[in-house]
Amino acid sequence: MVFASLVLGAQLGSFERNLELIEMENHREGGTARAARVIGAVAGAAALSVSTIGFAAAASAQTQQPSRPGNTHTVYQSSFLGGYSATPAGGLASASVAFKIPTVNCPVNGTQEMTYFGAYTALVDVFALIQIFCNGVDPAQYSYSFGTPAGTSQEPAAAGDTVVTSIFQTSSTSEAEIHDITNGEYWVADDSSRSDTTVELGALTGTQYGYLEPAFSPVSVYNAELNGDYLGFQDGIQYDAVDGNRVTVKCGNLKTNARGTSFTLTYKSP
Numbered sequence: 001m002v003f004a005s006l007v008l009g010a011q012l013g014s015f016e017r018n019l020e021l022i023e024m025e026n027h028r029e030g031g032t033a034r035a036a037r038v039i040g041a042v043a044g045a046a047a048l049s050v051s052t053i054g055f056a057a058a059a060s061a062q063t064q065q066p067s068r069p070g071n072t073h074t075v076y077q078s079s080f081l082g083g084y085s086a087t088p089a090g091g092l093a094s095a096s097v098a099f100k101i102p103t104v105n106c107p108v109n110g111t112q113e114m115t116y117f118g119a120y121t122a123l124v125d126v127f128a129l130i131q132i133f134c135n136g137v138d139p140a141q142y143s144y145s146f147g148t149p150a151g152t153s154q155e156p157a158a159a160g161d162t163v164v165t166s167i168f169q170t171s172s173t174s175e176a177e178i179h180d181i182t183n184g185e186y187w188v189a190d191d192s193s194r195s196d197t198t199v200e201l202g203a204l205t206g207t208q209y210g211y212l213e214p215a216f217s218p219v220s221v222y223n224a225e226l227n228g229d230y231l232g233f234q235d236g237i238q239y240d241a242v243d244g245n246r247v248t249v250k251c252g253n254l255k256t257n258a259r260g261t262s263f264t265l266t267y268k269s270p
Contacts, residue, residue, distance in 0.1 A: 075238045075239070075251070076238065077240050079205075079207065079243075081204060081241055082202050082250065082265055083239060084201050084237065084239070085236065085239065086201070086226050086231065086234055087197050088197075088227050092169060092195065092196055092199055093169060093227045093228070094169070094225070094228060095167055096167070096223065096225050097201050097202075097221050098181075098222050099162070099220065100163075101132075101160060101161050102117070102218070103217045104140040104217075105215065106136070106214065108136065111134070111136050111212060112134060113136075113206075113212045113213065114131070114133045114205075114206035114212075115203055115204070115205050115214055115249075116145065117130045117202070117204070118130055118163075118165035119167050119176075119200070119201050120167075121169075122196070122200065124148075124169075124174060124194060124196040125147070125149060126147070126169065126175070128146045128165035128166055128178050129144075129145045129146065129204065130142065130157055140159070142157040144157050144178045146178055146189050148175070148189050148191035148193060149174070149193045152189070153187075157180070160182070161181070161183060163180050163181065164179040164181065164223070166178075166179075172195075173191065174190065174193045176188065176189045201224060202221065202251060202263075203249045203251075205241045207243040212243075213248040213249065214267075215269060219265040219266075220264055221263050221265060222259075222260060223262075224254075230260055231261040232261035238254075239251060249265055249266070249267060250265070250266045250267075251263060251264075252264035252266070
C-alpha cells in the first residue's frame with residue numbers, strides 16, 4: 001500500500017529530503033507502547049514507500065488578532081487547515097486534541113484523496129496525526145503519522161478508534177505522541193531540536209498539493225489543550241479549509257465547560 005507522508009522542514013510548496021529509518025520498540029507498561037528512534041538515514045521518499053507533501057503555517061498571511069472565545073470573531077480561510085492555529089504569548093510547550101477517527105468511503109474511480117487530523121507545528125515540523133488516504137482503487141487506508149525533525153513514521157490505524165494526539169517541546173527537545181485509547185497502543189517520536197511558536201489543531205487537508213478532500217464522517221474534537229490549559233482560554237485563530245473558493249472542511253466554534261474545550265469538524269460536499 002502506498003501512503004502519503006509529511007515532509008520534514010516543509011514550508012510553502014513540497015520538496016523531497018532524506019527520511020530517517022525508524023526502529024520501533026516496546027518500552028512502556030500498561031499497553032502496547034512503541035517509541036520511534038532514529039537508527040540510520042535513507043535517501044529519498046521511496047525508502048519508506050511514501051509520497052511526500054508539506055504544510056505551511058496557516059496564519060502566516062494573516063495580521064488581524066483573534067477575539068477571545070465567546071466573542072464575535074473572524075473565521076479565516078486556509079488552503080490546508082480546518083481548525084485552530086494558536087501562538088501562546090508565553091511560548092509553546094504542549095498541545096493536544098482527542099477525537100474518534102472518522103470513517104471515509106473512498107471512491108473507486110482512480111481519484112486520490114487525503115486528509116489528516118491532529119496536532120502539527122509548521123516551522124519545526126513536529127506532528128502527531130491520523131492520516132486517511134484513498135488511492136482510488138482500495139478502501140480507505142488509515143495510519144498513525146508522527147514525527148520530529150529526527151524522523152517520521154507511519155503505522156496502521158483503524159476507523160472508529162478514539163485517539164489523543166499530542167506534541168511537547170522545550171527549548172532543546174521536541175516530542176510527538178499518539179495514544180490510541182481503544183486498542184491501548186502508544187506511539188512516540190522524540191528529538192533534540194529547536195522549539196516552535198505556533199501549533200495547528202484540527203484537520204490538515206492535501207488539497208493544496210492536488211489531492212481531493214475525502215468525505216469524512218463528522219469529527220467531534222474534545223479535550224483540546226494548549227500548554228496544559230483549555231484551548232478555549234487561549235487566543236486561537238479559527239479556520240475553514242478551502243479548495244479554491246469552495247469550503248471543504250467547516251470548523252465549529254470553540255465550546256468550553258468544566259469538561260474541557262471542544263469543537264467540530266465537518267466535511268462540506270461540493
